[in-house]
Amino acid sequence: QVQLKESGPGLVQPSQTLSLTCTVSGFSLTSNGVSWVRQPPGKGLEWMGAIWSGGNTAYNSALKSRLSISRDTSKSQVFLKMNSLQTEDTAIYFCTRSGYNLDYWGQGVMVTVSS
Amino acid sequence: AIQITQSPTSLSASLGDRVTLTCRASQDINNKMSWYQQKPGEVPQLLISYASSLQSGTPSRFSGSGSGTDFSFTISHLQSEDFATYFCLQGYSLYTFGGGTKLELK
Numbered sequence: 001q002v003q004l005k006e007s008g009p010g011l012v013q014p015s016q017t018l019s020l021t022c023t024v025s026g027f028s029l030t031s032n033g034v035s036w037v038r039q040p041p042g043k044g045l046e047w048m049g050a051i052w053s054g055g056n057t058a059y060n061s062a063l064k065s066r067l068s069i070s071r072d073t074s075k076s077q078v079f080l081k082m083n084s085l086q087t088e089d090t091a092i093y094f095c096t097r098s099g100y101n102l103d104y105w106g107q108g109v110m111v112t113v114s115s
Numbered sequence: 116a117i118q119i120t121q122s123p124t125s126l127s128a129s130l131g132d133r134v135t136l137t138c139r140a141s142q143d144i145n146n147k148m149s150w151y152q153q154k155p156g157e158v159p160q161l162l163i164s165y166a167s168s169l170q171s172g173t174p175s176r177f178s179g180s181g182s183g184t185d186f187s188f189t190i191s192h193l194q195s196e197d198f199a200t201y202f203c204l205q206g207y208s209l210y211t212f213g214g215g216t217k218l219e220l221k
Contacts, residue, residue: 035210045159045202047210058209061116094158100206101149101164108158 002026004034004095004106011112012085018111022078022095029053029071033098034078036069038091039108046091050098051078085113117141117205121213127221128193136188136201136216138181144207148186150179151202159202163188195220 008020022034035050049059051069059067068081078095090113096102118141128134138148146166151159161170163179166186176191190197198220203213 044215045204045212047204047212050209060209098206098210100147101161101204102151102159102206102210103161103164103170105158 002097002104004097004104006093006095006106006109008093008109008111010110011114012089013115014086014113016085017081017083018085018089018093020080020093020095020109020111022080022106024076024078024095024097027097029073029076029078034071035096035098035102036078036080037094037096037102037105038089039094040088040091048080048082052098087113089113117144117208117211119203119205119211119213121203121216123216124214125217125219127219129221130193130195132193134190134193134218136203138186138188138203138205138213140184140186140205140207143183144205146182147205147207148179148181149204149206150177150188151204152197152199153202154199190218193218 003025005023033052036048039045049069051057057069066083071078092108092110094108095106097104120139148166150163153159162173167179178189200215200217202215205211
């Protein structure tokens with residue numbers, strides 16, 4: 001069955017870079033896109049960016065200057081890197097399978113930005 | 116970027132009520148609207164895709180409609196497990212979420 005699982009550090013210092021990994025199973029990255037979505041505590045959902053089946057990427061314009069998404073298809077992994085983290089980047093970070101909707105989601109990883 | 120306006124932001128209702136949420140897109144998105152339910156501490160669950168298509172396992176009391184810029188999501192007979200936050204999402208041009216509607220028990 002389709003599964004996605006995020007992994008990465010739970011705590012990042014301000015101004016540092018966040019690196020997260022999404023490991024997928026049950027589908028191919030060369031046939032499906034994967035997005036990253038985040039949710040600050042008690043707030044709504046924000047689409048961050050995606051990597052499509054062909055390897056092209058797209059980003060939320062508000063995050064584009066700080067965000068990079070890449071993948072390793074041989075390992076079925078998608079990577080997120082976001083630099084210059086601030087306290088407002090504290091959130092749960094989800095990876096999701098992406099088509100015209102986001103149909104499967106990982107459990108999410110809580111990332112706290114704090115010194 | 117396409118903007119999505121979701122209303123209301125919160126709603127109090129009783130068991131058995133019929134409730135309707137709406138999302139408006141800033142431009143025509145055809146039928147590329149989906150609806151999600153999220154309970155506290157849980158992952159959002161896709162309920163409806165392509166504006167009106169129920170996902171497998173979504174109870175029939177949930178429905179969606181609309182096309183173009185105006186979309187609605189209805190729960191016809193509220194059950195206790197339906198009290199949650201609901202989000203809409205446009206997938207026509209990249210993705211934009213609505214701000215969410217928190218559905219609470221009156």
